[in-house]
Amino acid sequence: MLEQFVYFSDLLGCIVFAISGVLVAGRLKMDPFGVVVLASVTAIGGGTIRDMVIGATPVFWIHDTTYLYVIFATAVISMISARKAHHLPSFLLPLLDAFGLALFTVIGAEKALSYELPAVVAVVMGVTTGVAGGMIRDLLAGQIPLVLQKEIYATASILGGLLYTGSIALGVNASWALGIAMIGTLSLRLAALKWHLSLPVFNLRR
Structure with missing residues (x-):
């Protein structure tokens, strides 16, 4: 049952992140091939x-x-839907990104633990799963990745990884641990978006 939940959550995460890739490609007026590439990465x-x-x-x-x-179908459907919508709300991309981040973080951490890797490695793999795709997308789009800015993005992913691995270590049921970690990641990311929370900026200028 848990394996099926993780699998379908993984597919859902792919759909969510693919849509965010399509939206970025649409803003940059890419051709259909570029849209599919950005959605895929x-x-x-x-x-x-x-x-x-x-x-x-x-x-x-x-x-x-x-x-x-699933990614190809999502890209095609998103391109058609976006054209018909004419105007997409500005909060849509950050919201989709937040859901994708929460889903992929816990799935990445879960997979690392399934390979009997240490908890600290599972946290790193959760963050990698959650943020690396968006980083590649932003780099291809010529933008500074969110994770490298003052946005609370990778921090939310780290929290999710810690919540998941910590819950498992405490003997919490894996399904509950997934839920706790996803809610924690999503809550922190959405709170940062709503109240404009950010990390201190490293600045060498005096």
Whole structure:
């Protein structure tokens, strides 16, 4: 039951991040190929890096090509829907990003623990899964990635990884641990967006 929940949550995370990639591509007026590329790297970039690092090869989307079909279908449907919508609310991309971050963080941490890796490594893999795809998307789009700015983004992912690994260490049921970590990540990220919370900026200027 848990494995099915994680699997479908992973697919949902791919859909959410793929949509965020489409929206960024749309703002930059990319052609359909560019849209699909940006949607793909956003959706599977972090998970690909995670699997390569922990030795889970072939990586998940090669083992299960459903991910590729889901991403392609999401990109096409999103392009059609966005054209008909004419105007997309400004909060849509950050909101989708927040949900994707929460989903991918706990899935990344869960997969690392399933390979019997230390908790600290699971936290790092959760953050990698959650933020790396968005970083690649932003770099390809010529933007400074959110994770490298003062935004509370990677911090929310770290919190989610800590909540998940800590809950598991305390003997909490895995399903509850996933829920706790996802809620924690999402709550911190949405709170940062709503109240404009941010980390201190490193500045060498006097």
